[in-house]
Amino acid sequence: MSEPVEPVEPNEPEEPEEPEWKRKQRLARIFGDVLPETTKDEREPSTESGESGESAADRWLKSQVPPHHGG
16 A cells, blocks of 8 residues: 655745734725725714604615504
8 A cells, every 4th residue: 555645836926924004904995995994883873864763764664664654
């Protein structure tokens, strides 16, 4: 029986390790900020949501309720 042969990998020049902060900076430059720093509930209400504090989605949903359901 013969012993298993390990695959031979080509000699690749080793790249110096990049610091984490530099890697994050590079990825942010390429892809931009994926997520905002704060969530919607942490921010001040916007003026476009009206005086009642309802969002556009809430106003649309309420406008879809049939009259016989009250409202």
